[in-house]
Amino acid sequence: MASTFKPEQARVPPALQLPSPPITKFKIGLCQLSVTADKERNIIHARAAIEEAAEKGAKLVVLPEIWNSPYSNDSFPIYAEDIDAGPDASPSTAMLSEAARLLKITIVGGSIPERSGDKLYNTCCVFDADGKLNAKHRKIHLFDIDIPGKITFKESQTLTAGETPTVVDTEVGRIGIGICYDIRFQELAMLYAARGAHLICYPGAFNMTTGPLHWELLQRAS
Secondary structure, three states: OOOOOOHHHOOOOOOOOOOOOOOOOOEEEEOOOOOOOOHHHHHHHHHHHHHHHHHOOEEEEEOOOOOOOOOOOOOHHHHOEOHHHOOOOOHHHHHHHHHHHHHOOEEEOOOEEEEEOOEEEEEEEEEOOOOOEEEEEEOOOOOEEEEOOOEEEEHHHOOOOOOOOEEEEEOOEEEEEOOHHHHHOHHHHHHHHHOOOOEEEOOOOOOOOOHHHHHHHHHHHO
């Protein structure tokens, strides 16, 4: 009796029919931001970058990872915001929502430290052209590294890993979201492709020790 097991399909999720993208050609604005210890200044700087990208015709604007805070375990608890508690508790996402609504663009808001109860997450928010929060992705794969004499950093000292892949339908198409180190795990990209994603966004703030070795290669592979 022939076996029904097909190993080549074991790691491939059931595919969904690829939806037709709302538009087939659009500009993407990628905002590179120099972060300071002043959160208010970081928010103003990010807004200016978003507005500049929109003025140049971008319909989708993507921010980097942890753009409102210095990237350190000491800073994450201080700069963290309770996104679900509303705009007063989260000035960073309030700005993103308002900018998306006024500029009529889709924003993949990089990521900020999020406080939820007694836990901290590295979280990306996606806003539609009406300023509505369409999706929230919590970084699944935390970056813990120890290269003697070069770099030691453990996100897991302060952050909690997310548990859910994120696929969101937007005005520019279906987008899969990952954050920085999420790109190292091709299964996430495979899942997004099977779920009909037209585009995968990986906001990142990679270090210059390991980053140059694989960042571009992993983007192409994913």
